[in-house]
Amino acid sequence: MFKAIYQTHPPRLRFLLFMLVAAGLLPLTLLGVWSVNAVYEQQQSDLRRATLDLSRALSSAVNAEIESSVAALETLSYHPALSAGRYEEFHSIVRDAAQARPYWLSVILSDASGKVLLRSTRPYGDVDLNVRDPDSLRQVLNEKRPVVGASREGTSSVVAVPVRVPVMQGGELRYVITAALKPDRIDDILARQHVPEGWAIAVADQAFQRMSRSHDREQFVGKRLSESFQRELDNVDTEGISVAPNAAGVESIIGFTKLPRWGLSVIVGAPVSSLNQVVSTALFMYAATLALSLLVCLLVAKTIARRIVAGIATLQMHARDMGQGRAVKAQACGIAEFDQLSKSLETASMERMAVEGHRRVLVDNLDRSLRSIRAAMEQAREASAAKDHFLAVLGHELRNPWRRSFPRWT
Template sequence: MLTALGLLPLALLGGWSLHAAGDYKEREQERWMLDLARALSSAADAELDGTVATLTTLGSTPALQNGDLPALYAAASTLARAQPDWLGVILTDDSGKILFRTMDSYGAPQTAAPADPDSLNQVLSTHQPVAGRIARGPRGRAAFPVRVPITDAKGKLYTLTAVILPDRMVRLIERQQVPTDAIIAIRDGARATVARSRDQKGRVADAPSKSLVELMRAGPEGIGTAVTTEGQQVATAYTTLSRYGWAVIVGRPTDKLRAAAFERMGVYGIGIALSLLGCFLLASLLANRIVRTIEALQQGAAALGSGAPLTLAPSSIIEIENIGKALEQAEHQRNAQERERAQLLDSLNRALASHQTALADAREAGRAKDEFLAVLGHELRNPLSPIVTSLDLMDFRDEPGNRRERGVMRRQVQHLRRLVDDLLDVSRITSGKLQIDATPVNLADVVRHAVTTSSGQQISMSTPAAVWVMGDGSRLTQVLNNLLSNAERFGSSATQVTLTVDATHARLVVSDNGIGMSEELMARVFEPFQQAPQSLARRTGGLGLGLAIVRKIVELHHGEVTVYSAGAGTGSRFEVTLPLSAAPAPEPCAIAAPHVEGLQLLLVDDNVDAAGAGAALLELLGHEVRVAHNAAEALDAVRQKMPQVAILDIGLPDMDGYALAAAIRHQAGDTPLRLVALTGYGQKEDITRAYEADFDLHLTKPATVADLQRATAPLT
């Protein structure tokens, strides 16, 4: 079992690594095919550009400018003979009528209609060079036209057409150094085959297979699987970004791409099986040897307990030998107990003499603890983010089979989130950075909302309709939630929340029937890390920070918090006193939020779990999401397509989120774009810096569904 436990995880890791390497190699092959298709598309464009340039030069000769068509015919004939892949040159007027063909003698009657009239009409309408469709002529030879508009000195429009054999494109494919099983095809604007690396003569001018047509509907470029006209399934990369509307397709048989991966996994599996068998046999031999030695040691220990002489056989196992030596020393330890007791007393005296040094060390440890808590609170937000997002995803799907488990996970995550918030708040308190945003707040609404959303205990409430104080609504909600959570954790089954007012102050009282507290505990209950005594199981949980945070928040509101308990088992009573303020003027009616349509989103996070869960949740909200794990990937995604909303992590491995935001803003220019910072840095200075870096919104991890909906609200 030890052998299997030690080897099998490594075997699984190795198998996963081989699988990942195979996937990576397959993706590299696909990228190579797409790059090759792009390069061939550029090379084909260059060949067509050369033909266009040659025809343009011919059209600028004095013969055409002076209307001397016989001289132009002679020059065109000479040019056609000099080009080994040209069948000839054709001149047509602005109505499409053929004036001469170098394949015929000058002046010969031209009764046939021009081949590929669509490309001719396109040249006459756009006045731009056009590469036409490939077709077979009367003699069975396949060729395609390249047409160029020409204007003479009088402004009359002509069209010069070069009729070109596909051999030039075939040679272009043959110059590529590719595997022998690769299939490369260059297709014209109608997707008929111009040149092909396999069976050129039999497949020239053929239409593409249905599967290729279906694949190419996905966009101007892409990678997928298609079936060739011969019926072979191939991994296919294509591009249609040619200036002349042509397409280049590169494919490799899928069975050959995957055969190597299966072979590697088979060899690896056989090797692991043989290794496991060999290790098992060796481990069995060693185990039998150890068991025999332990049995001998057991007999010696029994003899020592009965007072018989201790007899131990020597062992080559160091650990067993050390146990034997320990048994030999056991009988001498009783005689040495008095000496050891004297040494312990001496050690105690030395410890008392150095208590001042220990106190100084404790103060330094306390300072280091405060710094550690501040950093720990920040770092815990990062793993919390994908957990919360994954729970939101599960809630969206709402599978009945796991509702109970989701409820358990949601409660525990909320508990952990409160612990993290407490850690951050106590860090802010220690450093003097905890602040509030004071506005008129209806304390009665705060009480009603907190009591309504609280679960797990019976709470009764008494409150007026409105009690206005000047304060921070979210912080006051935190005060009441901490008091209710404290009552629940320490055994309250009936909690009473009462809000009253007098001439100058509001008084919020939270009474419970829990375990109560002693006078000693009441004197220090508002200090950080102070808690009532608990069992080793720590069923009440918590860090002892909630009440310390309550006192600090109340003091920032210029109020006071007190506690009273008659003793153990009599419950506790917390009273918060806050100064009253005038009610604010009525606000105008809010305008209904518009319907949110799906947006193009870019999510950038180096945490793979957080990025994957966040993208899935945003997609469930109806958005199209692309994911990048570093700044380089993000900038590449922006260059390919500008998103409407970009949600950026700040702590990226290659560039911080502030610099990335500036780079994306620069690329966006005047294009509407919303930048959202989603980060574990949640201090006030972090939020200020995000807005200074031109972010539109700052969200602190873990983000809720409501946070993501605010981030993807309609752009204005």
């Protein structure tokens, strides 16, 4: 079908050149699309790795802060005043320890049954028996190991995270020392991270509740993670990467690292929009470059087509002149092959005109020869006629000779 169309409606040269340009740019276009996709995948891989690496580093810093508080509490647990049961003296000691650490809100001493014996924020003997996070206290009593509880709001309306350490005496658990840590310390760690705009960092406790966030703390601290993300945290041991909406509903690449000993999770989210913006910029630049290249190629193809068409028109004129016997004068069109062909046509025209000149001379000579032959033949015919007449007369005379001798008898 296409062959029939080409035969009945052959394409013009400009169209063929434009198709040639398009065919040349098609592989470049496909290669560019593949390159942009490869860049996108590489950027996504780098972004995933960056969020996970940052969550690992921050988890180490958070772990160091928790370990520091646990070590300080363990030091207090070995104090002789506590071993001897001198609670009033020990109250003064823990009060001084809390004042020496501005990120400790208070220090609480509980007995083996979980009953609160003293608080550093209250005078000795004035005891608030309310336990803000009883689950973590029961966990210490059952597992006999240091535990970090869930962030809770205390009597002073300040959110704190309990760090509980068991006090073992004679192989038995006698007390539990708790330091109520203000999240300010962890907030400072997160604030020191110079992350790109739009990134969000959060630290969640074992109850999947945000205890710290890099920004918008008032809006999100104290709120639980989404149920889908909670399930994802439950399904991994230490770390992982996912793509999910962050607390603000922004689709993000999330890298997270868990601290299994403390039940904490450090979560770093990077918005996918930043990656899309990079890719969109790359696509725009590539599309603009490709469009500019296509425009330049089309202009060049148009210029070349104009030269070719002009050269073909010149050759058509030369062919018409040769066909009509006129002299051909070579004209340069800027294309070597056409210029050579034009010169060849000029040479052929000169040779043809020379041959035509020789032919005309030969024809003239032939005409003269023919005229001479015709004249000779005319003379020969006249001579033949005279001869015939003479012979006729002679024959007549020979047949009747007596008539001349005896004219009177006739």
